[in-house]
Amino acid sequence: MGVTLTTITLATFSAPVASAEEAPTIGIGYFGSDTYVDVFSNMLDYNGPDKTSQFFASALSADEAVQEGLDLPGLDSLSTDELGEVLSASADAASSQSDIDLSSVSENVADVLTEPIEPATRTMISDEPASEATRGMAAAAAAPLRLGNAWADGFAWKYADRYSFRHCDFWLVNCGPISKIDFSLITDPGEVRTTTQLNFVRQGDDLGKVTIESTIYSGGRALSGTALETWSTPGYGTQYNYHTSTLGYTFEAEYKLRFAKPYGSAAWDAVFRTGVSAPCSETPPEAYKCKFTPQFNPY
Numbered sequence: 001m002g003v004t005l006t007t008i009t010l011a012t013f014s015a016p017v018a019s020a021e022e023a024p025t026i027g028i029g030y031f032g033s034d035t036y037v038d039v040f041s042n043m044l045d046y047n048g049p050d051k052t053s054q055f056f057a058s059a060l061s062a063d064e065a066v067q068e069g070l071d072l073p074g075l076d077s078l079s080t081d082e083l084g085e086v087l088s089a090s091a092d093a094a095s096s097q098s099d100i101d102l103s104s105v106s107e108n109v110a111d112v113l114t115e116p117i118e119p120a121t122r123t124m125i126s127d128e129p130a131s132e133a134t135r136g137m138a139a140a141a142a143a144p145l146r147l148g149n150a151w152a153d154g155f156a157w158k159y160a161d162r163y164s165f166r167h168c169d170f171w172l173v174n175c176g177p178i179s180k181i182d183f184s185l186i187t188d189p190g191e192v193r194t195t196t197q198l199n200f201v202r203q204g205d206d207l208g209k210v211t212i213e214s215t216i217y218s219g220g221r222a223l224s225g226t227a228l229e230t231w232s233t234p235g236y237g238t239q240y241n242y243h244t245s246t247l248g249y250t251f252e253a254e255y256k257l258r259f260a261k262p263y264g265s266a267a268w269d270a271v272f273r274t275g276v277s278a279p280c281s282e283t284p285p286e287a288y289k290c291k292f293t294p295q296f297n298p299y
Contacts (some may be wrong), residue, residue, distance in 0.1 A: 023169040026051050027263030028073070029146040031270065032118035032162035033147070036074040040090055040100055049097045054093035055170035057089070060084075062173045070175055071162070074117040075109055080110050080120070118162060118167035144254070150292040151186060157253070157274040157292055160184040165206050167263050179204025181233055181259065185212075187274050189290035191282070194241045196253070200233040209233060210262040216241050217267045218280075219249035251277040 026047040028041045043052045059067055064080050067087060075083060085105045102110040103183045112283040148159030162182050168175035179202070194216055211230045216223045225243035241253075250277065256268045277290035 019042075024054075024169050025155055025167050025263055026055050026170060027165060027167050027261060028175075029163065029165045029259065029261060029269060030073050030117060031080045032164070033116050034073075035117065036072070036086070036113040037102075039073050040093065044094065044097065046263070051095055051170065053091065053094035055168060056087060056094050058170045058173050060087045060091050066172060066173050070168070070173070074112065074115070077112060078109065082106065082112075085109050086113065111227060112203055143261060144273040146269065146275055147270075148185075150275065150276060154293055155289055155298040156189075156292045157187040159255075159272070159274070162256075163207070163259050163269065164258065165204075165261050167206065176206070178205060179206035181207050181210065183210070185255060187253050188255075189246065189277065189280065189288075191245050191247055191280065191288050194243065194244060194251075194253065196241075196255075197236075197237040199236040200229060200231065202233040206261055207233065210260070211258040212239060212243055213256040213268075215254045216243045216246070217250075217254060218243075222254075246278055246280045246290065247282065247288075251280055 023135070026043065028039065029042055029194055034262040038169055043055075046211075047055075056075045059070060060281045064084075068080065072086075075086060078086065082105075084236060086109060087101075089100050089104045092104070100113065102113065105113070147161070148157055149225075150156075151158035160183065162180055164178050164180045166175050166178045181203075184197075184199045188197070196214055198212070202212060209230050211228070213226060213228045215226045223243040223246075225241050227239055227241045229239050252273050254271070257270045258266070258268050264298055275292045277292050280288065280290035282288045
């Protein structure tokens with residue numbers, strides 16, 4: 001996975017004094033597999049429409065050098081004029097609390113806004129088109145977003161990605177350094193106990209612990225035994241789910257992730273599921289198995 005460097009550039013105008021009730025700071029959190037459209041939606045979730053709108057309004061009125069110095073995720077390849085299109089569309093969407101209108105930008109810009117920020121970190125399959133996948137506060141109500149791929153000859157499931165976070169001042173129109181956590185989750189299904197191997201590699205100071213809630217689904221229904229744990233970073237460990245038997249039924253696991261950060265809401269940062277296995281079986285002397293195959297999808 002590559003590391004994105006950022007520079008801090010100060011605007012040339014004077015900033016007003018912040019009141020105690022309103023700090024002029026917003027947080028931007030995103031995954032490597034996110035697009036800029038996802039990033040913008042996350043900003044609304046984390047910071048609310050008022051602060052997000054103020055940030056983009058300030059950015060839109062700033063000098064071109066200041067705009068480029070923001071180094072917003074996924075926009076590195078855009079020209080100065082194209083960046084202006086994105087800031088304008090983002091300001092309009094923030095003020096109306098809506099999604100970015102891709103028809104308001106040129107075709108090339110629209111393509112950039114819907115591409116993964118860091119394709120090298122992406123390990124994603126989905127029963128639904130990726131454009132329908134949602135994160136953050138709306139994710140729990142959406143159709144299951146399936147991330148990752150079959151692992152260990154299909155007897156496990158792995159999802160690896162990068163979560164990045166930075167804070168920006170919407171009066172000075174600058175952003176702080178980027179903090180990152182590279183992480184992986186490997187799900188090993190069991191008949192009555194499922195394990196998830198976790199690994200976290202952290203860079204920067206704005207991100208701390210990771211809270212993970214895991215729930216097992218068998219035959220399409222959630223089983224009792226949801227696990228909720230908070231993990232220190234950097235670090236590794238194993239999260240356990242104890243549940244009723246999955247023998248003879250399909251298996252899938254759902255994960256909710258929340259990264260501790262200094263700015264933004266306490267909503268889940270991602271809600272996703274593994275793939276769906278074939279019906280789990282045990283044929284002595286073989287071990288218990290719930291095999292994930294790209295072709296198998298009971299839904």
